[in-house]
Amino acid sequence: MEVSGLANTPQPPYYAVTFTSIRTDGENGYAEMAERMARLSSDSPGFLGMEHAASDGLSITICYWESLEAIAAWRQHEEHLLAQQKGYEQWYDSFATRVCRVERDNVFSRPK
């Protein structure tokens, strides 16, 4: 799943969930889960887009959503709940999830 570009989000307001994390050592099935969660979230109602980057041990994923209701539904998705549990048990040394209302944005694309 391609998440290395800019998300094509609508006019604000909309919502962003930022997930910033530092992994524990070891793979422990992480990559497979991450791929699965990216696919599942992008298939969820109200999903608007995703941006991801990782370097120097820090991973940042931002998911954009239409509404708090869409975020709540994704948060309670059965497979996502299992992934969250594994995150606490095994995958993450530390993380922060932040639920944000996007008040305004400024998008630039260089003319070709």
Place this chain on the structure above:
Amino acid sequence: MEVSGLANTPQPPYYAVTFTSIRTDGENGYAEMAERMARLSSDSPGFLGMEHAASDGLSITICYWESLEAIAAWRQHEEHLLAQQKGYEQWYDSFATRVCRVERDNVFSRPK
């Protein structure tokens, strides 16, 4: 300047500015400016923290702020205005800046 860890933010609400970007080819003084902007913003009133990661051509920087007024002041900082201008002229193929109100967060740190 070390920005590869998790930001130690206070209880919500507070504000986040996400800056997601794809560079043009070439250095053109970018790294020096990025370092300078990181230092200047962290010295600005109301700055709460910063998180950064870059991979596969995509860079994500999230700055946290106490208030919209703090964001407005940083946005209008003289050197930052020059950097913004160079960003449009030269450094970025595309970018998105999003000003967000952090409504709630969930922070985890594994017990040592």
